[in-house]
Amino acid sequence: MIPLLVCDDSNMARKQVLRALPVDWPVSVTEAGNGREAMEAIRRGLGQVVLLDLTMPEMDGYQVLSALRAEGLKAQVIVISGDIQEEAVRRVHELGALAFLKKPFDENLLRQTLSQLGLLTKPGQASLGSRLAANTVISFHDAFRETVNVAIGRAAALIAQVLGVFVQLPVPNVNILEVGELHMALTDASNSKQLTAICQGFIGSGIAGEALLMFHDSEIADIAQLMQRQSPDYSDLEMLLDLSSVLIGACLSSIAEQIDVVFSQGHPQILGQHAAIDELIRVNSKRWKKTLAVEISYSLEGHDIRFDLLLLFTEDSIERLTHKLAYLMN
Known part of the structure; x- marks a missing residue:
């Protein structure tokens, strides 16, 4: 048996990896939910081969790979991110790392990569543990957070190209908020004179909401x-609207692609003073009794620059999203 470690903070991502493993590959599987757990497992000899996420x-x-090198630990690592x-x-x-596979990864590509790296040994019987783990029930929260995780990675890659920098990715924060909590969060943002917020609505296949980029x-x-x-005619607001279109558009299109829907996106608009935030809440208050809120804070390496993206899905959207994600949760 080959000691195989699957390290990802998402239950769903680990389940997808376990389901994609060649059925005749003789491995004993250990799972880790973050890099610290992964390092402990590897030190105990449970990670001869490691399938490793980056954002945890x-x-x-990155810290796991650095620690492996610093401690002289031998592990054959494939990054899936x-x-x-x-x-x-x-x-x-x-x-x-020996290889890099992007999420969502292709099952055949995983097998091909394992084969090319000489990690697939003679056929055997996979451990019972891996089959049991692959049957783990996944919550809506975990399935949706992993969907968002893939989306923000796509958006970061575009922003990195536009700005010529390395974008440090966060672990997305997903919560269901009451409208009062949402009002407080948005009012706090609007009361800050140091923020410029851009809002863009989206709708499609029974799913609707607003994206706010601050x-x-x-x-x-x-x-x-x-x-x-280059041009003095290109104002700050035009620049921020362009940047918002790239980032919000990439996030929404990736989410839409993963759940097989098409979003129609409104034009991005500047949210000015407190009144504009109140108007946003007033117009949407009936559908926003409860809101599925996703908070993402991007930062740019080597620069004191951060921008916060808030994706707000209406309460009615949650049922439709659950239906769309059901195939991932089972």
Whole structure:
């Protein structure tokens, strides 16, 4: 039996990996939910082959690869990640990973990669543990968070190309908020004179909501410099609207593609003073008794720049999303 470690903070992602393993590959499977757990398992000899995610709490995949090198631990690592920036791929190879597969990965490509790396030994019987783990029931929250995780990785890759920087990806925060909690969160944002917020509505296949992207005003000049703005006629607001279209559009199109729907997107609009936030809530209050809220905070390596993306799905959308994600949750 080959000791195989599957490390990902998402139950769903680990389940997908386990289901994709060749059935005749003789492995004993250990699972880890973050890099710290992964390192403990590898030190105990449970990770001769490691299938490793990058974006995780406590200790991410980059830190695991660095720790393996620092401690001289021998593990054959294949990275499976939603962070598909060219720089991310380059870094993991530099840190010793043998291969990089992007999420959502192709089952045949995983087998092909294992074969090319000489990791598939003679056929045998996979451990009972791996089959039991593959039958784990996945919650809506976990399935949706992993869907968002893939989407923000796609968006980051585009932003990295536009700005010529490495985007540090967060673990997305997914919650169901009462309208009062949402009102408080948005009012706090609107009361800050240091923020510029851009709002863009979306709808499709019974799923609807608003995307809000918030920029810190003190960082706008630095963003303009990264975008190499040439014309004085290209205003800060036009630049932020363009950047918002790229980031929000990439996130929404990736979510739509994964759940097999098409979103119609409204034009991005600047949310000005407190009144504009109140108007947004007033118009949507009937459908926003409860809101599925996704918080994503992007930061740019080497720059004091961060922008926060908030995806708000109406209460009625949750049932439709659950139906669309059902095939991933079973």
